Amino acid sequence: MKILVPVSKVPDTTSKVAFTEGNTKFATDNVTYILNPTDEWYSLVRALEIVEKEGGSVTVIHQGEADSEQFIRKALAIGANDAVRIDAAATDGYNVALNIAEYAKDKGFDLVITGKETIDYNGFQIGGMIAEMLNVPYVSLASSLEVAGGKATVSRDIEGGKEIVEVSLPCVISAQKGMAEQRIPNMKGIMSARTKPLAVVPALTETLTSIKVYDLPAAKTAVKLIDPENMDELINLLHVEAKVI
Amino acid sequence: MSVIAYIESNNNRVKKTSLEAAYYAAQTAKLLGTEAIAVALGTHDAAELAALGQLGITKVLHDANARFDSFDSGAVCKAIATLAANSSVVVLSYNQNGKAIAPRVSVRMKAGLIPGATALPETNGDFVVSKNVFSGKAIAHYQIKTDKKVIAITPNSLQIVRGEGSAAVEAVSSGVSDADFVTVIKSEEKASGKIALTEAELVVSAGRGLKGPENWGMIEELANLMGAATACSRPVADVHWRPHEEHVGQTGFTIRPNLYIAVGISGAIQHLAGVNGSKTIVVVNTDPEAPFFKAADYGVVGDAFTVVPKLIESYKKFKASSH
Numbered sequence: 001m002k003i004l005v006p007v008s009k010v011p012d013t014t015s016k017v018a019f020t021e022g023n024t025k026f027a028t029d030n031v032t033y034i035l036n037p038t039d040e041w042y043s044l045v046r047a048l049e050i051v052e053k054e055g056g057s058v059t060v061i062h063q064g065e066a067d068s069e070q071f072i073r074k075a076l077a078i079g080a081n082d083a084v085r086i087d088a089a090a091t092d093g094y095n096v097a098l099n100i101a102e103y104a105k106d107k108g109f110d111l112v113i114t115g116k117e118t119i120d121y122n123g124f125q126i127g128g129m130i131a132e133m134l135n136v137p138y139v140s141l142a143s144s145l146e147v148a149g150g151k152a153t154v155s156r157d158i159e160g161g162k163e164i165v166e167v168s169l170p171c172v173i174s175a176q177k178g179m180a181e182q183r184i185p186n187m188k189g190i191m192s193a194r195t196k197p198l199a200v201v202p203a204l205t206e207t208l209t210s211i212k213v214y215d216l217p218a219a220k221t222a223v224k225l226i227d228p229e230n231m232d233e234l235i236n237l238l239h240v241e242a243k244v245i
Numbered sequence: 246m247s248v249i250a251y252i253e254s255n256n257n258r259v260k261k262t263s264l265e266a267a268y269y270a271a272q273t274a275k276l277l278g279t280e281a282i283a284v285a286l287g288t289h290d291a292a293e294l295a296a297l298g299q300l301g302i303t304k305v306l307h308d309a310n311a312r313f314d315s316f317d318s319g320a321v322c323k324a325i326a327t328l329a330a331n332s333s334v335v336v337l338s339y340n341q342n343g344k345a346i347a348p349r350v351s352v353r354m355k356a357g358l359i360p361g362a363t364a365l366p367e368t369n370g371d372f373v374v375s376k377n378v379f380s381g382k383a384i385a386h387y388q389i390k391t392d393k394k395v396i397a398i399t400p401n402s403l404q405i406v407r408g409e410g411s412a413a414v415e416a417v418s419s420g421v422s423d424a425d426f427v428t429v430i431k432s433e434e435k436a437s438g439k440i441a442l443t444e445a446e447l448v449v450s451a452g453r454g455l456k457g458p459e460n461w462g463m464i465e466e467l468a469n470l471m472g473a474a475t476a477c478s479r480p481v482a483d484v485h486w487r488p489h490e491e492h493v494g495q496t497g498f499t500i501r502p503n504l505y506i507a508v509g510i511s512g513a514i515q516h517l518a519g520v521n522g523s524k525t526i527v528v529v530n531t532d533p534e535a536p537f538f539k540a541a542d543y544g545v546v547g548d549a550f551t552v553v554p555k556l557i558e559s560y561k562k563f564k565a566s567s568h
């Protein structure tokens with residue numbers, strides 16, 4: 001079983017979100033980056049579990065400049081066998097998918113498992129794009145994944161529930177909560193990550209979208225406190241003022 | 246070059262998220278001086294499709310091939326791309342299925358995608374669409390650089406307005422063959438009678454402040470009364486007090502209901518990331534310093550175990566008097 005896991009680096013959720021250059025660039029000063037949680041906790045760990053059972057290897061792939069190597073090394077410390085860095089800053093989702101598909105197309109991967117979204121640009125798009133580029137089945141928002149006999153059995157979210165679907169390998173899956181539990185790298189993992197192979201490949205540059213400008217949401221007005229004895233008033237405000245009931 | 250809206254039905258009713266897509270497509274068509282055409286695949290009710298005319302759709306292209314009733318992202322993508330061959334914009338909801346379809350359509354049509362639009366496009370000069378980024382902490386205005394465009398809209402981000410009109414429903418073939426359906430659906434589990442969280446307009450949510458799973462009765466009672474969906478914080482789902490389908494936040498679902506009532510939830514930034522798009526937020530918490538009050542419209546500093554039963558009584562009175 002050969003599995004490819006795209007991983008992204010993202011600002012930690014507690015980072016301050018601010019912009020520079022006339023609100024056209026995300027201000028990276030003082031921002032702490034982390035591996036994208038759905039990639040680190042769900043897709044990567046499930047890929048490792050599958051390979052531990054079935055044999056094979058897990059390759060992580062990341063598009064980013066040289067300063068992202070520490071995040072790639074973390075994925076290797078958690079247990080991936082080798083890594084690829086696409087040597088360019090990530091721009092639009094299409095471009096990242098294009099580069100991953102370009103790398104993957106002739107390598108014989110059985111599975112590509114992405115996280116459902118990154119917590120910075122919240123796109124939910126890379127997996128579906130890679131699937132279309134590689135012309136393989138795609139199952140999104142998966143909370144469980146089993147592989148056997150050349151098929152993947154996946155539990156996928158639908159409105160108000162789930163469905164269990166089966167697709168043939170190779171395929172692309174996007175993973176979310178339920179898929180696996182977070183793994184903390186141990187000392188042995190951290191040591192061995194230093195010497196695991198990390199290939200650097202050049203990037204294609206085509207993009208379809210770009211961000212013109214950012215802005216911040218309107219500030220919330222101060223909370224209106226309601227007497228806990230007077231829930232009639234809360235209901236009345238929700239009806240008359242907020243008009244939501 | 247028309248604008249296409251992709252329509253889904255559930256139990257023969259057009260989904261609310263698809264009504265939003267139809268309305269968005271019609272408004273976009275108006276901005277571009279063209280017509281809005283809907284695409285419907287699989288089983289749909291003809292009268293429901295014709296009623297899309299009230300939202301500004303002029304024509305519905307309906308491929309009634311029943312194979313579409315089992316969802317397959319690749320087959321749907323191919324059908325949309327075929328039927329949208331002469332269209333400039335494809336609009337669909339970024340609901341569960343939309344998240345699987347839209348990225349594929351973007352690649353197949355070489356059309357720039359806005360994954361989660363929250364407002365109508367600006368079409369004077371560059372074609373620009375806004376979308377929430379950094380889990381709702383900022384808004385990015387994206388320019389789509391390609392001639393063809395795919396706009397996937399975040400559920401519940403615009404208010405639809407109905408007018409008069411009826412759309413002509415035309416039976417078509419989308420050129421999809423059996424071989425295009427590669428997904429086998431083995432089973433489906435739907436919590437019956439429950440309101441789907443990601444579609445709900447009203448949500449009642451609770452966290453660790455409720456102390457144990459046995460105390461959720463009052464949360465469910467309030468939700469049932471209001472016709473609301475139930476949600477929870479992550480630790481509550483992690484210890485299996487509640488099913489993980491209820492977990493909202495950065496690592497769970499993102500929702501934007503009209504009303505979010507949070508009971509015994511502290512309001513950690515990772516939780517807010519999933520709910521801060523809600524139009525009105527009510528927080529019930531014993532701790533006046535709980536961070537959630539900063540994100541709330543209405544706050545009740547009090548004990549859930551006395552406040553929620555009172556809220557239930559008040560809501561019952563309100564319901565009785567409004568009928």
Ligand SMILES: Cc1cc2nc3c(=O)[nH]c(=O)nc-3n(C[C@H](O)[C@H](O)[C@H](O)COP(=O)(O)OP(=O)(O)OC[C@H]3O[C@@H](n4cnc5c(N)ncnc54)[C@H](O)[C@@H]3O)c2cc1C
Nearest residue numbers: 452453454478479494495496509510511513515516531549
């Ligand atoms: C990377 C990462 C991702 C995360 N993702 C998520 C996510 O997606 N969703 C999420 O929810 N969390 C997430 N978290 C966890 C998050 O940081 C918080 O720990 C969590 O949201 C807290 O849950 P809680 O509010 O239910 O519990 P607590 O923080 O324990 O808060 C309980 C609250 O209940 C109040 N309370 C106690 N008793 C009563 C009573 N009788 N009546 C009324 N109020 C009462 C308390 O004052 C307190 O404010 C994530 C954390 C990390 C690090």
